[in-house]
Amino acid sequence: MINNDPIIELQGLYTRFGSHVIHKNINLNIYQGEILSLVGSSGSGKTTLLRQMLSLEIPAQGSVKILGHSTYDCDLELLRSLRNRSGVLFQQGALFSALNVYDNIALPMRELHCLTEEMIRDLVMLKLDMVEVEAQHANKMPAELSGGMIKRVALARALALDPELLFLDEPTAGLDPPLSESFVKLIQTLRKELTLTIIMVTHDLDTLAALSTRVAVLADQRLVAVGELPDIIKIDHPFIKEFFLGERGRNVLRNVLALP
Amino acid sequence: MLLSNRMDDASPWYQITIEQNISCIKLTGSYTLAALDQQLQKVGAKLTHFATQSDLHWDLTSIQQMDHAGAILIWRAWKMHRPANLLIRPEHERLFAHLEKARPAPKPIHRDILWPILTLGRRYFLFWDHLTGIITLLGQVLLNLLYLVKHPNQIPLREISANLFRTGAQALSITALVGFLIGIVLSYLSSEQLHSYGADTFIINILGMSIVRELGPMLAAILVAGRSGSSMTAQLGVMRVTEELDALTVMGIPHSLRLVLPKIIGLGIAMPLVVLWTSAIALLGGILAADLQIGLNYKYALSNLPDAVPVANLWIGMGKGVVCGMAIALIACHFGLRIKPNTESLGEGTTNSVVTSITAVILIDAIFAVIFSNVGLKIRS
Known part of the structure; x- marks a missing residue:
């Protein structure tokens, strides 16, 4: 059931921290089934924009609509159901350090109060299997896990309620190349199995080139470009030139887009 | 169909x-x-x-x-x-x-049958671990002190003064409030009793002895243990979580010299002053309440106070302040440095730090009571 209404709609967004302006008039529509990557130099407010989509922060001006509802003035019941339909992978994983891996993933399912414990067990094991974490790690505490493992478990938790919307904040930061490659593969497989819309903040050009269907570039406090990667790199903007067409960017893009 | x-x-x-x-x-x-x-x-x-x-x-x-x-x-x-x-x-x-091809969930780890004994044993070893840890830290701080005597230009004066301000000056309002109220309560309770025996003037002895020797130092120490002890532990704990402690280590700056020593010295200086302040305010509250309750003139009370309470008691009270202050800072730093980089450990460490330092404060009080049992007590024959 793919329809053309945007899943996320940002309109005329302004963000200020004190007198410091982060975003000026940002308009962005995100549609079902796409993987949108947000890129920008550090401090350009990518994570802030992500947090605003999650209604963790409220912009100074403008509106954010998720699945057609504005999250700032809707009732609690609706907000809860909207939140159950989206999963978030935080940069540091944000696993609950007081709970073991199993309970971390089971927590959002238990909070629904409609699943039986047997179903939860099957679901948790399925999610762990999906992110390729061995069953024996289920009883470990987050403090005992390595960085890559934390990311995987956090992804399993983000996917716990089979969300339609997945937010990834720097999914491959801090992972070694083979791990980030398998992470990319994992996301690709997931996308085949589940109807997922993914919004991703990343610095990693490899991940960006491999996954994203569209790219949004944040620079000079506004969205300077939104579109598919081949179109983006043709745009004449200092940040885009630097980010995509630097020495490193060229190497990556050469493989993906057959660039000279 | x-x-x-x-x-x-x-x-x-x-x-x-x-x-x-x-x-x-x-x-x-x-x-x-x-x-x-x-x-x-x-x-x-x-x-x-x-x-x-x-x-x-x-x-x-x-x-x-x-x-x-x-x-x-x-x-x-x-x-x-x-x-x-x-x-x-x-x-x-x-x-x-x-x-x-789903795999079965791993069985949750069951508790050992011997867990009460195991827990007890673990507690026992943990206790010794903490005790040796605190003594080691104290030793390290003493070595640092010796080092500072030889290199007086490296004394962390700024840190000491910052700690003095945080643990001393900023604690004045809360200790004053609590001291004043306790003074009033104590005075109200005992003045009525004494009044019925016609021994009104002895309220000065009761207030003076109990507040200057016991209540003032204890109140101040317990409040400071809760207030400054917990913040010291949490500060060091967060520095562990954010790897700031490791950053200091690799720069060759020892934790004990730059973080622990200033806290111990700072609280060692601030604490007797806070004790003095708390005792004074508590006495004020007590005398005020006695004035209102049984009509004991405050001028009379103040002029008779030096007779009722030998000055040795004031020195004992302030001595307790110095020892308790240093003990609180030492315990707080010990627990702070032991915190592991996770949220659970941070909460647990802070709780343990406060509970242990309050226990230590009362223990120190008991030791003082035994050692100075013949000092400053005027028994009328």
């Missing part, structure tokens, strides 16, 4: 058709967690009921969307194996293939 139970397009449901003696169940709608929601149990029970008919044909091709929860619901209805006659779309096929 067509049996349709559709509610709306998306809600998960089924149709049963019977053609040429073959009964077929056709699942329709979305089998997703969001769509199932509250009807999950009901749909699950229905499907389990149908799954008992072994000759039923299952048609899953009309399902609009199915996620893991939906797949598990159907899979559990089938009792973990596929029905003989099954029509399914390839993308859903993959989901069931996953489920087929």
